[in-house]
Amino acid sequence: MKIKEIMVRDIKSLSGRESVKDALNLILKFKISGLPVIDKGKLIGVFTEKDVLRAILPSYVNQVGGFVYGDTPKNIKNKLIKLAELKVSDVMAKGVEVVGEETALLEAARLMLVKNMRRIIVVDKNDKVLGIAARCDILRALMDLAK
Amino acid sequence: MKRKIILLFFIAACAGLLSRNIGFNNHQVLALSIFLMSILGTLFFWSFRLAFVFLGSSVLLLTGTINFESLIKSASLDVILFLMGMMVAMGLLKDAGLFAWIVSLMLRIKNLTANKFLIVICFISALLSAVTSEVVSIIFVVAAILEICDYFEVDPVPFIIISVLATNIGSAATVLGNPIGILIATKAGLTFEDFILKAFPLSALCLISIIFLVKVWYHKTLIQLGEKIKEFGANEMLIKLISIPIEKQLKIALWIFGSTLFFIAMHHRFELLLNLEDNTILLTMPLFSAGCILLWKWRKAREFIEKDVEWWTLLFFMLLFAQAGALSFTGATDVVAASFARAAGHNQSGLIVLIISASALGSSILDNVVLVTAFIPVIKSLKGVGFNLQPFWWALLFGGCFGGNITLVGSTANIVALGILEKERNIKLSFFRWFWIGLTVGIISVVLAAFALIFLPLYHA
Numbered sequence: 001m002k003i004k005e006i007m008v009r010d011i012k013s014l015s016g017r018e019s020v021k022d023a024l025n026l027i028l029k030f031k032i033s034g035l036p037v038i039d040k041g042k043l044i045g046v047f048t049e050k051d052v053l054r055a056i057l058p059s060y061v062n063q064v065g066g067f068v069y070g071d072t073p074k075n076i077k078n079k080l081i082k083l084a085e086l087k088v089s090d091v092m093a094k095g096v097e098v099v100g101e102e103t104a105l106l107e108a109a110r111l112m113l114v115k116n117m118r119r120i121i122v123v124d125k126n127d128k129v130l131g132i133a134a135r136c137d138i139l140r141a142l143m144d145l146a147k
Numbered sequence: 148m149k150r151k152i153i154l155l156f157f158i159a160a161c162a163g164l165l166s167r168n169i170g171f172n173n174h175q176v177l178a179l180s181i182f183l184m185s186i187l188g189t190l191f192f193w194s195f196r197l198a199f200v201f202l203g204s205s206v207l208l209l210t211g212t213i214n215f216e217s218l219i220k221s222a223s224l225d226v227i228l229f230l231m232g233m234m235v236a237m238g239l240l241k242d243a244g245l246f247a248w249i250v251s252l253m254l255r256i257k258n259l260t261a262n263k264f265l266i267v268i269c270f271i272s273a274l275l276s277a278v279t280s281e282v283v284s285i286i287f288v289v290a291a292i293l294e295i296c297d298y299f300e301v302d303p304v305p306f307i308i309i310s311v312l313a314t315n316i317g318s319a320a321t322v323l324g325n326p327i328g329i330l331i332a333t334k335a336g337l338t339f340e341d342f343i344l345k346a347f348p349l350s351a352l353c354l355i356s357i358i359f360l361v362k363v364w365y366h367k368t369l370i371q372l373g374e375k376i377k378e379f380g381a382n383e384m385l386i387k388l389i390s391i392p393i394e395k396q397l398k399i400a401l402w403i404f405g406s407t408l409f410f411i412a413m414h415h416r417f418e419l420l421l422n423l424e425d426n427t428i429l430l431t432m433p434l435f436s437a438g439c440i441l442l443w444k445w446r447k448a449r450e451f452i453e454k455d456v457e458w459w460t461l462l463f464f465m466l467l468f469a470q471a472g473a474l475s476f477t478g479a480t481d482v483v484a485a486s487f488a489r490a491a492g493h494n495q496s497g498l499i500v501l502i503i504s505a506s507a508l509g510s511s512i513l514d515n516v517v518l519v520t521a522f523i524p525v526i527k528s529l530k531g532v533g534f535n536l537q538p539f540w541w542a543l544l545f546g547g548c549f550g551g552n553i554t555l556v557g558s559t560a561n562i563v564a565l566g567i568l569e570k571e572r573n574i575k576l577s578f579f580r581w582f583w584i585g586l587t588v589g590i591i592s593v594v595l596a597a598f599a600l601i602f603l604p605l606y607h608a
Contacts, residue, residue, distance in 0.1 A: 058293075059570040063286045065240070067247030070387040075297040075571070 003108045004101035006141040007122050007131030013038045014047050016089030020055065023047055023088045033118055037092050042127040045092035048118075055091045056080060098123045101130055109138050151191040159184045166479070169486075174212045175479040181207055182470045186517050197459060200466035213473040221472020222465045225430045229329050230464070231456050232433025236404060237283050238455025239440045242447070243400035244391040246287040249275070253291035254385040261373040265309065265362060268292060272310040273317025273354050277347075278408060281318040281325055281560040285311060289564045293571060298385050299375040304574060305365040307564050308581065312357055312552050312588050314560045319548035320350035322429065323411070326464070327519040327547045334523050335540040336425055338415040345541060345606060349599055353549070353592040360591065364584055399443070407436040467520050475524035484528030495534060496601045499542050502526070503600070506546025507593045511553035519547050537607055538600045545596035553589040555581040 012030065014023050014037045027035055027049065034048030056079050098121045099108055108120050112135055120138075122131045163180040171179065181203040188199030207213045213221075240246065249271070256267060268288065275284035288310045296303035318324035321342050322332050328346075331337065362369065391397055410417065414428035441448040474480045491497035502522070509518040526539045551558030555565055555576060568574050600606045 058290065060286055060290050060567055063241070064250060064290050065246045066242055066244040067251070067389045067391055070390050073294055073297060073388060074300075075293065078297075 001105040001141060001145065002101065003099055003103045003105055003120070003122055003133055004131070006105065006137050007101070007133045008137065009131045011036065011129065011132045013129070014088050015039065016044055016087060016092070018088045019084050020052060020086040020088060020091055021084040024049075024052055024083070036096075036121050036129055036132060037088055038129055041129070043096065043098065043121060043123055043129050045089070045094045046096045046119075046121070047088050047092040051091045051093055052083070055083070055086065096121065098127075100124070105138060105141055108133060109142065112138065155184060155187045155191055158187060166482075169482070171479060171482060172477070174210075174477045175474075175482070177210055177212050178207065178470070178473040178477045179479050181212075182474055182521065185467060185470055186513065186521065189514055189517055190512065197463050197466075200463055200470065204466045204469055207470065207473050213469070213476050217472060217476050218469045221469045221476070223330070223333065223468040224465075225426075226326075226329055226333055226468070227461050227465050229430050229433050230326060230461060232435075232437040233280065233323065234456045235437035235440055235451050236407060236433060237279060238451045239400050239444065240279070240404055241283075241455070242444075242451075243397045245397060245400060245404070246283075247389060248391045248397060250287045250291040250294075251389050251391070253288075254294060254388055259376055261369040261376065262362070264295070264306075264372065265365075265369060266358060268306060268310045269313040269354060269358050269361075272313035273320070273350070276314040276317040276560070277320040277324045277350070280323060281314050281558065282563055284317075285314050285560040285564050286567070288314070289567050293567075294385065294388065299372060299379055301372045301375055302368065303572065304568070304576065304580070305361075305368045307568055308584060309361050309365070311558075311561050311564045312361070312585070313354060315548055315551045315558050316350050316353050316357060316588075316592060318551075318558075318560070319545055320347045325548055326516050327544060330468075330516065330519055330523070331540050331544050333426060333430070334527070335536065337540065338426065339412050339429060340415050343412070346544060349545065349596055353595055356591055356595065357588055360588065361584070364587075403436055403439060403443075407432050464516060464520075467517060471520045471524055474521075475527070480524035480528045481531060484525050484532060487525060488529065488532045488534070493532075495538070498529070498534065499538050499600050500597055502539050503542040503546040503593055503597050506543050507550030507553065507589060510547045510550035511557045511589065515547040515551055515558060519543055535607055541606050542597070542600055545600075546593065549589060549592040549596065552585045552592070553582070554578070554585060557585070 012026075012032075012035055014026070014035050016037050016039050023035070027033065027047075034046055034050075036043055037045040037047050056076060058075075097111060097115050097117060099111065101122050101124070103122070111117065112120055119132055119134045121129060122133065123129055159180045162183050163176045166179050167176050185196075185199050185203050189196045192199070204218065208215065208218065253267065253271065256263065268291075272284065272288045275288065289307055292306045292310060293303050296306060319328070322328045322337075322339050328342065332339075332342070410432045411429055414426070414432065417423070417428050418425060437451075441451065444451065474483075487498065487501065491501045506515075506518055506522060509515075522543050526536060526543065529539065530536055548558075551561065555561050555578060561581075565576055568576065
């Protein structure tokens with residue numbers, strides 16, 4: 001089975017120029033964890049909830065080690081206010097792993113597992129986005145194979 | 148990029164030709180050119196530094212400039228294992244929340260005033276860098292400064308600069324403060340006690356001088372912070388901002404680290420008592436502690452080794468040490484040492500000034516480990532010219548650590564702190580905003596150290 005048989009073709013996407021706040025509202029509204037970012041028909045990155053968290057929390061949070069926040073620092077509040085000024089292209093993940101539409105379903109599953117991806121984007125030779133497949137789409141298709 | 152590559156090869160080739168003219172043989176020319184390429188590689192192509200030392204070391208082996216036995220001997224595995232053990236110990240302390248606990252202590256300073264804040268960040272930065280290493284300590288000191296400055300709505304830049312200056316000064320105080328400390332200790336046969344007797348007091352003196360200087364230099368910022376503290380009142384929100392998850396784990400981690408520090412501090416006494424070779428306990432303790440940590444935290448053992456040990460840096464150090472060994476192996480350093488002695492007029496004090504100035508200036512633009520690695524075989528060769536090497540080792544240590552304050556790329560602590568500042572506050576510091584205060588601090592500390600090294604008999608024993 002190929003990825004093109006199960007991918008969702010009617011995809012929602014974002015532009016790199018949109019504000020992070022608007023983009024976040026969009027993914028919260030559609031109850032999804034992330035969306036591809038497309039510019040002139042080409043994929044330029046992926047915007048996810050995790051990217052927003054990374055932009056809000058201090059960059060040294062991992063390096064300081066184990067601790068528990070008891071309150072919200074002033075700076076985090078400032079960063080939340082400034083989200084409206086940030087563009088999607090400022091926080092999105094770049095250099096995203098993509099596959100072609102002829103990719104086997106299991107290869108897409110392998111990539112998702114190995115690269116810890118929640119969704120995989122399908123592009124053509126010119127990087128034009130053709131569709132998207134989430135983990136649940138792949139699992140559903142694999143379960144169907146077992147029937 | 149192209150220009151830099153051309154410049155790198157040009158300088159290395161020029162050095163090769165020049166050294167050929169002053170009487171170096173083929174192997175010496177090759178060893179010098181390759182070592183120079185590795186140094187310049189770190190300056191021009193930081194991300195490729197490991198590739199440079201891999202390729203350079205391969206060429207040295209393939210051309211017979213050095214053999215495998217000497218390469219492995221020169222790679223200073225003792226230093227590498229020491230650093231690896233300390234990295235594992237630091238990983239545990241980080242995981243157990245020690246650093247976050249120190250941040251929380253800083254956030255909870257009672258009856259905070261601007262002067263108290265200045266003194267606390269100076270002493271904490273210096274002391275922590277002396278016992279945990281400059282790169283580890285600067286991260287959480289900067290984290291605390293950012294939170295405090297945000298709370299009181301003052302510019303964090305002066306306080307971050309101050310903490311970095313104090314960190315670099317503190318890093319010279321013990322064997323643990325900077326990788327060059329252990330490197331010099333092993334090559335010169337210095338003990339932790341030597342550092343406590345000779346390096347610690349001088350670092351403390353420099354730190355106190357620097358506190359007075361920055362108090363004047365950042366007078367306006369301190370007044371502004373004082374006013375804000377009065378305006379905002381007590382730091383109540385900061386007090387409850389963070390806490391540590393598992394206190395028992397922190398206590399055990401502190402106990403392990405405390406014991407490690409105790410045995411490292413007393414290593415010379417125990418070595419005498421047990422009739423062990425010099426520095427055996429010093430070099431073994433971090434490895435022993437790392438072993439205990441890996442046993443205690445066996446579920447996370449792989450994580451400590453894979454994530455907390457900076458293999459990239461250690462491999463780079465190993466091969467760089469090996470390349471410096473090739474300089475010594477071929478006898479190139481004897482020629483350089485003789486030139487050094489001539490330049491200083493065969494005068495001990497002149498050579499002290501030359502070494503401390505050259506190492507301070509060099510480490511203001513280069514990684515100090517690279518610089519010290521280059522100097523060590525030269526200093527060893529000076530023994531053959533009839534000098535007392537003791538003050539030279541200390542000159543190398545102080546120059547290498549204090550010189551890091553001169554420019555904003557002078558040490559890893561500077562780069563880490565300014566990186567956090569840029570990421571967190573979008574503040575990109577200009578070269579000169581750092582340079583004037585950095586240069587002043589650099590000159591004061593280097594001059595103080597040079598005077599002590601020349602005039603105090605303590606440093607000649």
